[in-house]
Amino acid sequence: MFSKSCEYGLQAILYIALHARPDRKVGLKEIADNQDIPAHFLSKILQILVKYKLLVSVKGPNGGFALYRKAEDITLLEVVSAIDGLDIFERCGIGLKHCDDAHPCPIHNKFKFLRESIRNTLMKETLADLIFAVEEGKTYVTLKHLISE
Amino acid sequence: MFSKSCEYGLQAILYIALHARPDRKVGLKEIADNQDIPAHFLSKILQILVKYKLLVSVKGPNGGFALYRKAEDITLLEVVSAIDGLDIFERCGIGLKHCDDAHPCPIHNKFKFLRESIRNTLMKETLADLIFAVEEGKTYVTLKHLISE
């Protein structure tokens, strides 16, 4: 569905939303270790999110990453479109050159509906919604502690 | 969404469903030419569909491919699962090791619903449904003739 880069990016921004405080940035290595993501690779992905104004980064001692805006104001769609672009929402399901209402492929109508459903879901979900459930212990962004039990 | 192999496979089996007759198999090259698919690559994909009993192949003069069963009895889900497997319907949306109801990631519930929608759609659509619309001129499996207009 999403590229590996995008999956890593989603994990990372959720981790940051969970663990960053006004006085505490989250370090690259901390995220990489806890989420099992190659550190140097993650670095590039977070750079993208900084460029798209979803994260801020601070260099030097006690540096790290934090959300650029409030968690309530960041949707998953923004993260996905920054990393993977909007191509998945425009691409023909059976790979025809152009996805076009005027010349629909056999699955166009059904497929278009499904793509829209995904897009709407991503657009409605904010980081705040998601980390709320994590803080309640209902969902998880890392399975590390579960394995060590 | 689907791999390129899978997209090619869907295009090809639709083409076959449209153009095969009891006395006329459809040649590999004919499909490759009309759908703009690398011939040797398509060959491998169709081999998979033959192995999964979705197509039959006949060698020699006037040979080619035809549906193994009636178009009414072949669903898109069978084609997709033969080529890409069922991984997309089981994989975690943000890339966690295991997608599990007992330890859901933050988007698990929403995402699971979307995956199910896709699976149900693919399961309900038969080749017969789809080629019917094509024969009526409402949808298209190739854009070749549209370009040459």
Add this chain to the structure above:
DNA sequence: ATACAGCATGTTTTCAAAATCCTGCGAATA
């Protein structure tokens, strides 16, 4: 029986995503 059309199969090449390597730069702090 023989020729040949057309699929079957293994190998090689290409290309982009994924992962790694390495150096530079800015901020904190002493």
Add this chain to the structure above:
DNA sequence: TATTCGCAGGATTTTGAAAACATGCTGTAT
């Protein structure tokens, strides 16, 4: 202002899907 921490970002390597290539094989037509 010197040192060091930690992100920035270009360059490179690795990996695997996609594509191309080459050859074998098999059933049909004559």
